[in-house]
Amino acid sequence: MDEFKRGAEESGHKVEVLDVCHMNINPCIGCIQCGYEGPCVQKDDTVIVKDKLLSSDVLVFATPTYFSTMNGMLKNLIDRFLPKWQDLGKHDVYFIITGHDGKRGLELVEKELITVFENLGNTVMGTIWGEGVWQKGEVMNTKAMLEAYKAGKNI
Numbered sequence: 001m002d003e004f005k006r007g008a009e010e011s012g013h014k015v016e017v018l019d020v021c022h023m024n025i026n027p028c029i030g031c032i033q034c035g036y037e038g039p040c041v042q043k044d045d046t047v048i049v050k051d052k053l054l055s056s057d058v059l060v061f062a063t064p065t066y067f068s069t070m071n072g073m074l075k076n077l078i079d080r081f082l083p084k085w086q087d088l089g090k091h092d093v094y095f096i097i098t099g100h101d102g103k104r105g106l107e108l109v110e111k112e113l114i115t116v117f118e119n120l121g122n123t124v125m126g127t128i129w130g131e132g133v134w135q136k137g138e139v140m141n142t143k144a145m146l147e148a149y150k151a152g153k154n155i
């Protein structure tokens, strides 16, 4: 994410990174009190994230692969998109996906993310693959860094 940001900033874009793993994002409890129109009954950091997403042109979502799917933190966030989900379309979207599997394994994650974000009305622009990494930070020594930098530079 840092390399994508560096490339995008070099091209003159304003970039903000939100670490949802360390924010207070509760799971959707499926109460449908929002009536799909909001507001959500849960008062947490989701409102901060949604405000940022709505005011951005380009969105980049990064996730490790956990048991062949996205991590739970990103899934929690996506589920909380339910109120006014129609508002979250019209963005250009990139994904950064890491995992110890090869690209074919990580493509399972890409497939589900494409499904979600295209259904919301966004345009998926591309994916940066951090394949073959297990240890935290291992991805720093892979070609994914250059790919992320270039993708950021070209938005």
Ligand SMILES: Cc1cc2nc3c(=O)[nH]c(=O)nc-3n(C[C@H](O)[C@H](O)[C@H](O)COP(=O)(O)O)c2cc1C
Pocket: 063, 064, 065, 066, 067, 068, 069, 098, 099, 100, 101, 102, 105, 106, 133, 134, 135, 136, 137, 138, 139
């Ligand atoms: C609970 C758990 C489940 C995992 N499941 C998979 C998996 O199904 N496929 C895979 O390629 N990597 C799997 N991994 C490896 C992580 O994807 C890898 O550690 C992570 O991408 C490292 O990058 P990070 O520095 O971004 O966390 C798993 C790791 C954990 C902790």
